[in-house]
Amino acid sequence: MTPISAVNDFVVKFANVNGSGSASANGMFAKSILRMGVPVAARNIFPSNIQGLPTWYEVRVSEAGWLGRRGGVDLMVAMNPQTWDQDVASIEPGGYLFYDSTKPLPATRFRSDIQVLGLPLTAICNAAYSDARQRQLFKNIIYVGALAHLIGIEQEVLETLIREEFASKPKLVQPNFDALRMGREAAAEMLKPIGLKMRRSQAVGDRIYIEGNSAAALGAMYGGATVCAWYPITPSTSLAEAFTAHCQEHRIDPETGEARHAIVQAEDEIASIGIVVGAGWNGARAFTCTSGPGISLMQEFVGLSYFAEIPAVIFDVQRGGPSTGMPTRTQQSDILLAAYASHGDTKHPLLLPEDPAECFEFGALAFDLADRLQTTVFVMLDLDIGMNEWLCRPLTWDEGRRLDRGKVMTYEELEAGKDFGRYLDVDGDGVAYRTLPGVHPSRGAYFTRGTSRDPYARYSEEGPVYVANMQRLLRKFETAKSLIPAPVSRPAKRRTPHGVIYYGSTTPAMHESLHTLEQQGVHLDALRVRGFPFSDAVMDFIEAHETVFVVEQNRDAQLRTLIMVEGEVDPAKLVPVLGYDGSPITGRFITDEISRRMRGLTRSPVPQVAE
Amino acid sequence: MTPISAVNDFVVKFANVNGSGSASANGMFAKSILRMGVPVAARNIFPSNIQGLPTWYEVRVSEAGWLGRRGGVDLMVAMNPQTWDQDVASIEPGGYLFYDSTKPLPATRFRSDIQVLGLPLTAICNAAYSDARQRQLFKNIIYVGALAHLIGIEQEVLETLIREEFASKPKLVQPNFDALRMGREAAAEMLKPIGLKMRRSQAVGDRIYIEGNSAAALGAMYGGATVCAWYPITPSTSLAEAFTAHCQEHRIDPETGEARHAIVQAEDEIASIGIVVGAGWNGARAFTCTSGPGISLMQEFVGLSYFAEIPAVIFDVQRGGPSTGMPTRTQQSDILLAAYASHGDTKHPLLLPEDPAECFEFGALAFDLADRLQTTVFVMLDLDIGMNEWLCRPLTWDEGRRLDRGKVMTYEELEAGKDFGRYLDVDGDGVAYRTLPGVHPSRGAYFTRGTSRDPYARYSEEGPVYVANMQRLLRKFETAKSLIPAPVSRPAKRRTPHGVIYYGSTTPAMHESLHTLEQQGVHLDALRVRGFPFSDAVMDFIEAHETVFVVEQNRDAQLRTLIMVEGEVDPAKLVPVLGYDGSPITGRFITDEISRRMRGLTRSPVPQVAE
């Protein structure tokens, strides 16, 4: 078996034990590749536990810029004996296995079709350090040094990273330099060169490297959110924690040191959304972030927000369901529950960001939408986008951009005698004016409730009054269509009757798959959907094609369901492509699925494939 | 305007104030008609309040046996000055207004096209009673006496009813007789005969008159439910209260007086469903009953039940949503939330009873299904069925019928060494064996969790293990199709390309509408769906027709959505007919809607109407 040979295009996977200090070392490895100008997509695969269980870190190096998971491993850094067998098995033929050779292993534990790179890491550490904790921590840095040597990461790049990371603790810099050098030297001495190589490039450009949760939190800050109420749950916790950090940095009154924000860790998710609804009612932009179980618990309040028309924003960082499910794995499986959350007839806008840059944009936009539509807006992230650092375009904010607070009747308008009916559709768009508590001594006060009422907010159980209000809510949802970000179209190079719809974190894998399919002569017009309700452009796209694949990361084809139901689309047209095993979907998987179906399609009674 | 004249076929409506004692008097009026052998459909329309607000009672007398709401009023008994104007307005031209004429009213408060029947009820009461409470209570009986005279209800029938009702308080019998006679005599003396008449008939047969909630509670008792945990909420409260009463009557150990059941009023809906899940896990048949807000709150636990596969039964007595909505009005608007309850990919069986008799049957069946499928089964009632007395066929229970407890591995099987994998699909139907806690000293114990695990219940985060389990759950749902009650077909008299699907409390109105449409020359094959997932028969029906109306009582066509999504049906085929103003849907409404659409359809490019 010839060893794999590749430049700036390979997959390295680290197998570790959590709590062992590997995460920061591995992260540094990935970042050093970026600093050499080569795009990287790195993903953590971790257990729902604190210490002692298997964890992996998968780094895809791709000068071509493919940021989805590729599948397969070219270089395995096997630091966890618990998972040795499966780790060794996952290496591509001709790939490389890097391991700690301090304790000799029988030949049966290896494979003949891979290259084995053993370095006695433990022995090196034991010789260099006496403190057990230092031995453990520096072992990670040592293997990074060794890998750097093997694939050709520049020493300066790593040293700069170390200096940056430990800027606040300069004492730590030199010990890390030393460890790095130890690894580099050991590798140079004991290992033969390998076929995987790094070469400086300009392919990264001005892109940034950021977790979706952090970007979404920045979006919330730029979007003017002042109240955040949350309850810890993986994978959304870091969104609230990032918001806290960002606000501490950027939202403190410079004179008084006081906070221009209020963040409450609530006792649970019901209280979190309750606080958000209370704050939204009272005119502050407010949000919560959670994951599936929290969405389940928030149902009643989301229904109140829908019917009483109170702005709220929920970031749902989706994980593997149902129930507690796979709490540290990724899925797009809350789409349906979020869209139709709560009992009775309800519908809620969703935003579907593709990457951290859109997490920022939609994170900010969500607050404008919630205020304009006076309802709950969901921003649907997932673990893959939320908790992994992604390479994406820089975040931007137009200088003159103002927050759009929607229809709020002011003291002046009330004072001038403007007619105020809290649920009165004055503009025909289904959106009524609201007032904020305390606005005027004698006008504009009203009683908010989850029960049926007339346009002037008076309790009513009369059928026609109820129906008129429910119809207005549908009108409002119609209005939402024009406010939701338009889908992004990616036409095929040739005319084709086949289309594909995708969204969110599936995007990078989809793009890679489109490229591969094109090379295989399969042409698909592609449309990335960015929100719900769907605009006419989405329906036009479907109308314009005979078959439309809908690619998503859940079992039940949830977005496809929404398209069928809301767009009155014949399901026969919509072919589901579903990857839902908890790992981010890969380009390979999508390509295989679509190819397979295309073969079926061309045999089908509708055989007009455009070639 | 000629006065309406009808025998055994008219609508009487009582307008009262709640808490005034009218409910029992009005109920006696309805029941007396039944006792004369003429079918009655009576419905309460009441506010979310205890005392002092408007309430109505609508009695449809129909020898032909139409039990849906008809719409319109032939005789209005206007006892509430608050609602006088709307009550008078609602009378059909030529209809009758019965009122308390003690205080004279100006002519402008009446209509010229109706017949006015004034009786000085207050004056009569004041003359006969000195106690204010007696004046109030007997006024109701007096007007019943007067109406009995007017429409011809036999005195013996009413007297028998009074004797029955006050069997436990015989002192009350004579005073009620007296009041009744007072009313009868006053009417005879002061009022002219009217055109609405009762005549003895045999049309009631052996049918019974019962509230759906009470019947469902009987079903739960016959279905072997021993644990009930609930939280009060209109309109489901009376289901738990009826279960309590039934069990007190029929489920007490005759020797010890101890209860063979445990009923807990929990602190909220989350605790209610938690108790049900705990009891179900431990092998007792358990249920809760609630309405929309409770369903929202129970989402997380329903997901646990789905994924950890624990039997549970939820009776959802639906009311007007969203949010607190119209808590004392009826709707079928929790269908979608129940079917796909909880985050992640989930699906749950629903049973859709048409009347109290099916509430009983499905109420019992739900427990067999929950045990056989090891999941939550929803029984979807609504306020109309649940809280109104309906005339329906007698309840039946086959002598030899046994409770089917599904796949439970016994001590003997474990002892014999049978392989036990809690999530192992031994039979290919997606349903695995479970064991009950405490069954065997060393075999069969397992750890139940909401997280992903392998067929032997061991925690696992591996993709293929997870996917295999999710696929098995789909297989189980497939199995459910054959266990859910089959749809009931009602073919048209002529071959027709048009069909209609309906369910639940819509049934009587639908049947009346089918009859009317047939008389108008519009023929529709009808299919009553009785549960979800849909069996092939439902899909075959749709397949066999060009257009299928789906009639339901919600805004968003929720059952239609389920049909589209689960049956992969082209929405163009499914025409929604939606009545959702909170009043039970009427035959007139359905007929109008379908006729209107049929006119549209015949003009459409698919004009092959069968005539």
Added chain:
Amino acid sequence: MTYITKPRLHHPLLAPNALGFTRRDYEGKVSTLCAGCGHDSISAAIIQAAYELDLPPHRLAKLSGIGCSSKTPDYFLGNSHGFNAVHGRMPSVLTGASLANRELIYLGVSGDGDSASIGLGQFAHSVRRGVNMTYIVENNGVYGLTKGQFSATSDPGSKSKRGVVNHDQAIDLVGLALQLGASFVARSFSGDKDQLTPLIKAAISHKGAAFIDVISPCVQFNNHVGSTKSFDYVREHNAALNRLDFIEPREEITVDYAPGEVEIVRQHDGSILKLRKLSAEYDPTDRISAMGHLQLHQARGEVVTGLLYVDPDAKDLHDHLGTVQKPLNQLGDAELIPGPAALAAINDSLR
């Protein structure tokens, strides 16, 4: 005809207060509660307190859950914004409202079902968080709106109109509030206007979480089997039909007793309530002895009323969070958005 008219809650005297408002300016819609319901008396006391405090009525926000008690905010302070939220979750909604605008006064109104059953968690956590609010529970020991089931404050041994006996331990919200660190804790009786109005005024003036448990008899569904053994037509009528069909208008129960005294209140169902008013010497600033006092009298079957505990120097949630003085809902774009330059710097740090 049978419609029972409700008196509007206003007082005959329409003297203006310091702000020029009369009592009528503090009233709301006509109550739809049962005649004689204790909750209406509490509404009257709230109106009186707001009037006497010279509050600008629109500067108060009134929030509630679901229940007869929770409907009452519609019946007072018609010029205030009100929010009838979902069952048991008013505390979180109030917390959010208070975060959005620290300048308004927040009044939370709830029932014992709403706060002690479904809402126990939110009640507890809002109190321990020190939300600046006046939290009134209109405690009738029963679910009024859903027709008479037990709530978590029903006494063990009490029997519902449907004959079910309660066995669960009763939750004492006052004891709980003390334990949870409420900085103002009081109890009163709906019919004791002289005690209740000043307590509400003090609670509103208090900074921090102020809790008042107001015993408020339900005239329909009180849970004790009456001691009246005489033949009661209405009771028998309802019992025979096994439904609560006829509902009798009742008189409001009022009391008038001095500090230190014990007052025996006979409720509509004939049951007895022993109220003990804290004596004038009682020191309400010692939390631990307040708890002891409460326990002691509870063991004797007495219900202590009055201001049990107050921490005059309490801090509230905004103090803890260190929020700016200007209400968050009034911060402008410039105060909220760090702007493009800051974003450029953030981008730079992410390369």
Added chain:
Amino acid sequence: MTYITKPRLHHPLLAPNALGFTRRDYEGKVSTLCAGCGHDSISAAIIQAAYELDLPPHRLAKLSGIGCSSKTPDYFLGNSHGFNAVHGRMPSVLTGASLANRELIYLGVSGDGDSASIGLGQFAHSVRRGVNMTYIVENNGVYGLTKGQFSATSDPGSKSKRGVVNHDQAIDLVGLALQLGASFVARSFSGDKDQLTPLIKAAISHKGAAFIDVISPCVQFNNHVGSTKSFDYVREHNAALNRLDFIEPREEITVDYAPGEVEIVRQHDGSILKLRKLSAEYDPTDRISAMGHLQLHQARGEVVTGLLYVDPDAKDLHDHLGTVQKPLNQLGDAELIPGPAALAAINDSLR
């Protein structure tokens, strides 16, 4: 390589108990908690208690919520059925299980986040209902599994590893349980096997709601800023990276002190805990004085441990409900179904 092996929980002595079971028969899966976690010591005490009580292991059902603490039922009593429910809702699931079969022993294991934050309501209501259970909270004052946020039992003033300061009042679960009418209330420390094991045995033997609050230090996310001012490589490393990357194995903290004594425990982060063991003379049958005792020592900054209160004649939920002795899940069709004749009579009554 870095995999840290966990010792199995079994004791070297494999002497059989009266039923012929050894300690190993009461063990479960290998723990996946952090080395040194207090929760593992509690598991060991549970194993020991079950062994010493000669319990048939399969006649106990163990239920929990979500959290590090709630994972532990997988690590003991492997021959018992276990149920890891949803976060904060174990009490209701346990209540249902107990209703279904009154003959098993029910052990509820929870964390402070699980029981005092999201689960406060269910905790309170299961206790006041008198469910026959042993309810253990493994109280570390922090959310372990989600990496170190405050729980509702965190002390005000404590500071998380991320530098956030807690201002909310801490919930004292023992005080709460006493107030709510638990009939067995105790507190202990995870490392005090000599105190904990007998308490668990007594709780299991108690009929009614038995609650034990066990202080159980989290070796990773304890919230106090350590007093060690010396340079700590690991701490600095994690601080610089602003993530909790490296996690250090720690030794379990154990204590051994006599009744009536105060023991000063130094936690992993250097913070101090003052434990006071109830003296041998303490009378645990007086609920009111138990509450007083608790408050008194709390005011002194001491954490009282031991059996604070027990009502030896307590009744449980089944007593209240008057359920049959035979478990409900074992009643046969004949005992459950009234049959066709009864139904015919019911039909007749409805015509």
